[in-house]
Amino acid sequence: MVISEKQEAGCKTNQDELIQKMVFPEGILLENGQKIAPLEIAYQTYGQLSQAKDNAILICHALTGDQYVAGVHPITKKLGWWSKMVGPGLPIDTNKYFVICSNVLGSCLGTTGPRSIREDITQARRWGSDFPAITIKDMVNTQKILVDSWGIERLFAVIGGSMGGMQVLQWAVSYPDQVYAVIPIATSSFHSAQNIAFNEVGRQAIFSDPDWRDGEYWRYGVSPYRGLAVARMMAHITYLSEDALSRKFGRRLQESLKDSSAPIFGEMFQVQSYLQYQGSNFVRRFDANSYVTITQAMDWFDLSQTHDGDLVKAVAHVKSRFCVISLSSDWLFPTSRSRAIVQALNRVGAKVSFVEIATDKGHDAFLLEEPDLDITIQGFLSGIEEQRRLENYAS
Amino acid sequence: MVISEKQEAGCKTNQDELIQKMVFPEGILLENGQKIAPLEIAYQTYGQLSQAKDNAILICHALTGDQYVAGVHPITKKLGWWSKMVGPGLPIDTNKYFVICSNVLGSCLGTTGPRSIREDITQARRWGSDFPAITIKDMVNTQKILVDSWGIERLFAVIGGSMGGMQVLQWAVSYPDQVYAVIPIATSSFHSAQNIAFNEVGRQAIFSDPDWRDGEYWRYGVSPYRGLAVARMMAHITYLSEDALSRKFGRRLQESLKDSSAPIFGEMFQVQSYLQYQGSNFVRRFDANSYVTITQAMDWFDLSQTHDGDLVKAVAHVKSRFCVISLSSDWLFPTSRSRAIVQALNRVGAKVSFVEIATDKGHDAFLLEEPDLDITIQGFLSGIEEQRRLENYAS
Numbered sequence: 149m150v151i152s153e154k155q156e157a158g159c160k161t162n163q164d165e166l167i168q169k170m171v172f173p174e175g176i177l178l179e180n181g182q183k184i185a186p187l188e189i190a191y192q193t194y195g196q197l198s199q200a201k202d203n204a205i206l207i208c209h210a211l212t213g214d215q216y217v218a219g220v221h222p223i224t225k226k227l228g229w230w231s232k233m234v235g236p237g238l239p240i241d242t243n244k245y246f247v248i249c250s251n252v253l254g255s256c257l258g259t260t261g262p263r264s265i266r267e268d269i270t271q272a273r274r275w276g277s278d279f280p281a282i283t284i285k286d287m288v289n290t291q292k293i294l295v296d297s298w299g300i301e302r303l304f305a306v307i308g309g310s311m312g313g314m315q316v317l318q319w320a321v322s323y324p325d326q327v328y329a330v331i332p333i334a335t336s337s338f339h340s341a342q343n344i345a346f347n348e349v350g351r352q353a354i355f356s357d358p359d360w361r362d363g364e365y366w367r368y369g370v371s372p373y374r375g376l377a378v379a380r381m382m383a384h385i386t387y388l389s390e391d392a393l394s395r396k397f398g399r400r401l402q403e404s405l406k407d408s409s410a411p412i413f414g415e416m417f418q419v420q421s422y423l424q425y426q427g428s429n430f431v432r433r434f435d436a437n438s439y440v441t442i443t444q445a446m447d448w449f450d451l452s453q454t455h456d457g458d459l460v461k462a463v464a465h466v467k468s469r470f471c472v473i474s475l476s477s478d479w480l481f482p483t484s485r486s487r488a489i490v491q492a493l494n495r496v497g498a499k500v501s502f503v504e505i506a507t508d509k510g511h512d513a514f515l516l517e518e519p520d521l522d523i524t525i526q527g528f529l530s531g532i533e534e535q536r537r538l539e540n541y542a543s
Numbered sequence: 544m545v546i547s548e549k550q551e552a553g554c555k556t557n558q559d560e561l562i563q564k565m566v567f568p569e570g571i572l573l574e575n576g577q578k579i580a581p582l583e584i585a586y587q588t589y590g591q592l593s594q595a596k597d598n599a600i601l602i603c604h605a606l607t608g609d610q611y612v613a614g615v616h617p618i619t620k621k622l623g624w625w626s627k628m629v630g631p632g633l634p635i636d637t638n639k640y641f642v643i644c645s646n647v648l649g650s651c652l653g654t655t656g657p658r659s660i661r662e663d664i665t666q667a668r669r670w671g672s673d674f675p676a677i678t679i680k681d682m683v684n685t686q687k688i689l690v691d692s693w694g695i696e697r698l699f700a701v702i703g704g705s706m707g708g709m710q711v712l713q714w715a716v717s718y719p720d721q722v723y724a725v726i727p728i729a730t731s732s733f734h735s736a737q738n739i740a741f742n743e744v745g746r747q748a749i750f751s752d753p754d755w756r757d758g759e760y761w762r763y764g765v766s767p768y769r770g771l772a773v774a775r776m777m778a779h780i781t782y783l784s785e786d787a788l789s790r791k792f793g794r795r796l797q798e799s800l801k802d803s804s805a806p807i808f809g810e811m812f813q814v815q816s817y818l819q820y821q822g823s824n825f826v827r828r829f830d831a832n833s834y835v836t837i838t839q840a841m842d843w844f845d846l847s848q849t850h851d852g853d854l855v856k857a858v859a860h861v862k863s864r865f866c867v868i869s870l871s872s873d874w875l876f877p878t879s880r881s882r883a884i885v886q887a888l889n890r891v892g893a894k895v896s897f898v899e900i901a902t903d904k905g906h907d908a909f910l911l912e913e914p915d916l917d918i919t920i921q922g923f924l925s926g927i928e929e930q931r932r933l934e935n936y937a938s
Contacts, residue, residue, distance in 0.1 A: 180805035281806040341788035341814045342780065348815045349777045352822070353748055356769030374751030382744045382777055385737065393736035399845060410575035411676040411843040413835075419736045420743045427747070440808075448806040450794060479874070 166222035167258040168192060172293055176253070182280040186267060189294045190258020191215050191250035194234060195242035197298065204300045205240060206291060207249040208308030208315035211383075211442055212434055214257040217249040218242065224433070229515060232522075239526035245304065252315075253290040254282050254441040262437030263366070277363025279441055284311070284449045288318045292326075302326050304536075305529065306468075309333035309514040310481065311442070314449050317489070321451060324467040329532045331525060333473040333514050336485035337459055337492075338450035343480065346386055347443040350379030354436050363437050376436045377427030384426045389477035389510030397422060459492040466493070469535070470500040471528040473514075473521065480511040501528065561617035562653040563587060567688055571648070577675045581662060584689045585653020586645035589613050589629060590637035592693065599695045600635060601686060602644040603703030603710035606778075606837055607829055609652040612644040613637070619828070624910060627917075634921035640699065647710075648685040649677050649836040657832030658761070672758025674836055679706070679844045683713045687721075697721050699931075700924065701863075704728035704909040705876070706837070709844050712884070716846060719862040724927045726920060728868040728909050731880035732854055732887075733845035738875065741781055742838040745774030749831050758832055771831045772822030779821045784872035784905030792817060854887040861888070864930070865895040866923040868916065873906040896923065 167190050175185025192215040197204060207217050207230065218234040220227060234240040234247055251259035262279035265272060295303065306319045306327050313335025320330045336343070354360055357375030365371050385393075397419035401408060405416060415421055455461035470493055474486035483504050493500040505520045507513040514521060562585050570580025587610040592599060602612050602625070613629040615622060629635045629642055646654035657674035660667060690698065701714045701722050708730025715725045731738070749755055752770030760766050780788075792814035796803060800811060810816055850856035865888055869881035878899050888895040900915045902908040909916060 178805075180807075277808065279808075281808045283806060338794065340785060341792045341794065341812075342783075342785040344794070344812050344814050345776075345780045345788060345818055348812075348818055349773060349780065352776060352819065353751075353773045356748075356773055357751065358753055378744060378748045378751055378773065381740075381747060385740045385744065388737075390735060390737040393740060397736045399733065399736065399739070409849075410573075411678060411839055412575075413672065413674075413676045413839070416839070416842065417736075417739050417743075419739050423740055423743055424747065444806055444808070444811070447811065454804075 164258070169258045170294065170297065172297075176286070176290055176293065178280055178286050179283045180280060183268075184253075184260055184280065186260075187253075187290065187293065188258065188260045188264065189250050189290060191248060191294055192217065193249075194218050194247040195245050197246040197300070201298070201300050202302070202304060203244060204246045204248060204295070204298075204303050205305045205307060206295065206303050206319075207234065207240070207247060208287075208291070208306065208312035208319075209249060209252065210308070210310040210312050211446065212380075212430070212439075213312070214255070215249045215251045217247065232517065233525065239522045240307065240529070248295065250291055250294050252287045252311075252442065254279065254287070254438055254445065256435035256438040259290070261435070262363070262441055263435045274366050275437075276366060277437055277440070279437060281448075282441060282445050284314045284318050284445055285322060287445065288315050288322060291315070291319075292323065295326075302328055305329045305331065305532070307331040307333070307525070308335075310335055310511065311446055313481075314446065317451055320466045320468045320470070321462060324465050327468045328536065329469040329471070329528070331471045331473065331528065332486075332489070333521075334475050334478050334481055334486075334511055336481040337452065337462075337489050339447050344447045346382065347447055350382055351440055351443060353378035353382070354440060360436065363440070365436070371431070372436045373428075373431040376431045376434065376439060377424075379439060380430040380434075381423045381427040384423060386480045387510060387512040389479065389508055391477060391508040392510050393419065395508075459488065460495045463489075463492050463498065464496050466496070466498050468499075469532050470498060471524070472500060472502045473524060474502075474504045475509075475511065475513045476504055476506050477508045478511040478513070559653070564653045565689065565692065567692070571681065571685055571688060573675055573681050574678045575675060578663075579648075579655055579675065581655075582648075582685065582688065583653065583655045583659065584645050584685060586610050586643060586689055587612065588644075589642040590640050592641040592695070596693070596695045597697070597699060598639060599641045599643060599690070599693075599698050600700045600702060601690065601698050601714075602629065602635070602642060603682075603686070603701065603707035603714075604644060604647065605703070605705040605707050606841065607775075607825070607834075608707070609650070610644045610646045612642065627912065628920065634917045635702070635924070643690065645686055645689050647682045647706075647837065649674065649682070649833055649840065651830035651833040654685065656830070657758075657836055658830045669761050670832075671761060672832055672835070674832060676843075677836060677840050679709045679713050679840055680717060682840065683710050683717060686710070686714075687718065690721075697723055700724045700726065700927070702726040702728070702920070703730075705730055705906065706841055708876075709841065712846055715861045715863045715865070716857060719860050722863045723931060724864040724866070724923070726866045726868065726923065727881075727884070728916075729870050729873050729876050729881075729906055731876040732847065732857075732884050734842050739842045741777065741875075742842055745777055746835050746838060748773040748777070749835060755831065758835070760831070766826070767831045768823075768826040771826045771829065771834060772819075774834060775825040775829075776818045776822040779818060781875045782905060782907040784874065784903055786872060786903040787905050788814065790903075854883065855890045858884075858887050858893065859891050861891070861893050863894075864927050865893060866919070867895060867897045868909075868919060869897075869899045870904070870906065870908045871899055871901050872903045873908070875906040 169190040175187040216228040218228040313332035316332040354375035357372035359370040360372040452459040474483040564585040570582040611623040613623040708727035711727040749770035752767035754765040755767040847854040869878040885897045
């Protein structure tokens with residue numbers, strides 16, 4: 149099915165030459181019945197695939213993440229988003245494992261998304277807001293096309309946090325024979341009304357930006373930067389715990405105001421400029437249509453939906469070993485959500501362990517320095533490796 | 544000091560004729576040293592002031608509230624925002640008490656605010672974004688001007704929730720001899736980094752609306768409705784608990800989509816249209832500059848600020864009886880904030896009782912049907928009335 153490795157079609161910049169990708173001309177049939185063809189998948193791998201093709205670990209990134217999980221990001225020149233976790237000698241050890249991470253369907257770092265040029269119609273145009281409404285399962289199916297293309301019959305593990313964790317759960321449910329073990333982190337089996345509400349406000353901020361132009365902003369050489377920045381700022385608050393924000397900034401004033409005894413009109417507190425920095429930094433690297441597309445996929449996510457709302461039924465046929473991890477101060481996807489997953493898995497006799505990491509850093513803690521998380525992941529991977537060895541020996 | 548009762552200057556509409564107000568030509572000296580003169584205060588009263596002027600209860604409204612605490616709102620024709628609490632025979636019984644509520648300084652329902660015409664300069668123009676940065680204490684000082692004008696030497700009680708609670712605390716600290724009792728509800732003695740962060744995102748949404756025009760939108764006959772609606776939608780999420788949102792909406796789809804098995808681009812869930820309704824409804828009644836001004840006053844609020852960050856020192860001279868009330872599922876101003884207030888009050892030997900109302904409705908529960916809240920307020924008021932009778936008898 150693979151025919152070539154090429155630059156991101158029609159969106160070519162100097163940056164794009166740095167992105168590794170594969171093109172699948174047959175494309176993908178989406179859950180909503182629409183077809184996207186050709187399908188481009190941008191990915192990055194670390195380590196070597198063993199001859200038996202049994203050491204592959206797929207890492208699934210979160211809403212605004214990308215395929216550069218480790219090493220140095222070829223575009224930003226910063227370290228990959230999980231470089232403290234993935235690399236030689238690290239908990240996800242690239243000396244042992246072949247680590248794969250691909251940019252999710254609908255995103256904007258090389259995989260087909262709203263910014264890509266449509267090739268299914270005659271006139272040259274980007275998908276823009278005509279990009280189909282996709283699902284977490286569509287993202288997983290995209291990853292499966294990539295993994296299958298390498299002849300990997302079973303992934304040793306699928307690991308991811310937040311929206312990455314949703315993909316992890318979907319993998320275990322949709323492809324039970326293809327996943328030996330899974331580690332869903334700081335995630336949920338569904339998006340709650342509050343989760344949807346926060347995403348909706350972010351989208352409305354984008355839609356209210358006049359540069360949104362019904363999602364056709366690319367035609368006019370503009371982008372709804374202001375709306376997207378507001379969306380990012382708001383989402384960023386939900387990624388941190390109240391304690392983390394207090395510790396980081398408290399009520400500290402801007403340097404210029406530090407002896408002020410009365411308020412001024414404008415920016416007073418350090419937390420304000422921090423948030424503005426988060427917003428403006430983000431819009432340089434992310435596409436508004438991708439943000440809308442991916443947040444909608446998250447909102448739609450509910451593992452139990454196709455099983456009359458019964459999570460137990462949804463997980464009835466899983467075969468993977470689970471290590472479910474939650475973060476104690478995560479208020480976006482609180483521990484209760486992980487517990488619900490574990491309870492459903494227990495109900496069907498799945499192999500499941502559950503760890504709540506004690507941290508006061510909030511949802512984003514899985515991306516930060518958390519020794520307990522490293523120990524948990526490393527320990528689980530070692531354990532299942534040993535287990536698989538015994539199983540292979542027995543059979 | 545009172546010279547006349549007149550319509551809201553320069554902003555006269557048919558609606559304004561319905562608003563009761565007083566004009567104080569000497570104006571008010573703000574904390575930042577600026578003077579606003581004349582000062583208009585729009586207010587509403589319920590019940591009769593006793594001859595001894597000892598039965599006045601001041602109610603302080605929240606960020607987007609107004610003076611119409613009970614009865615029917617003369618403009619919206621809806622019931623006042625606390626009409627389940629204030630009225631004849633209700634917990635705050637207008638058969639017994641003279642209830643006062645005034646529109647806060649900086650707001651937009653009659654009291655001087657950014658929408659008012661400046662009278663301190665020659666050319667006719669509204670304050671707009673030149674309106675001074677005000678504080679919660681400036682709001683309280685405005686209320687004091689009104690209360691003093693009636694010759695009320697001591698308020699029987701000052702009661703309010705959320706930002707209203709901040710004013711309540713400020714009254715007790717700034718004017719210990721003028722307040723017999725206070726009931727701060729669902730509030731905090733300071734705005735935390737997270738509180739500031741949410742307000743900042745709201746303001747940024749307003750500032751990114753091109754119709755904001757540096758706050759001079761009134762010159763152009765426009766208003767940053769879209770930005771203000773986004774700010775309101777986001778704030779609204781913080782007023783509800785996750786449980787309340789889940790119970791109200793869960794993941795229920797829009798009627799038109801209810802048999803859908805795949806996502807669409809656009810509005811899918813009922814919670815989305817609910818939020819959009821909240822946003823669009825709000826912009827019809829509120830002014831963007833007022834929203835910016837008042838949220839900044841909240842952000843600036845920290846009772847301990849003028850006492851080296853020591854809340855105990857800040858409350859050292861209070862004389863009022865306190866009934867501190869928190870709401871168990873309030874995540875905007877969680878119970879821990881109320882507890883900190885109570886601990887500081889205990890430390891200085893103040894008369895304080897503390898009730899955490901068990902509710903799963905979140906911050907806004909104080910505005911909703913909560914029988915325990917009614918019982919608590921009614922019980923406390925009866926108790927202090929009895930106490931005062933005994934004191935008067937003894938003296």
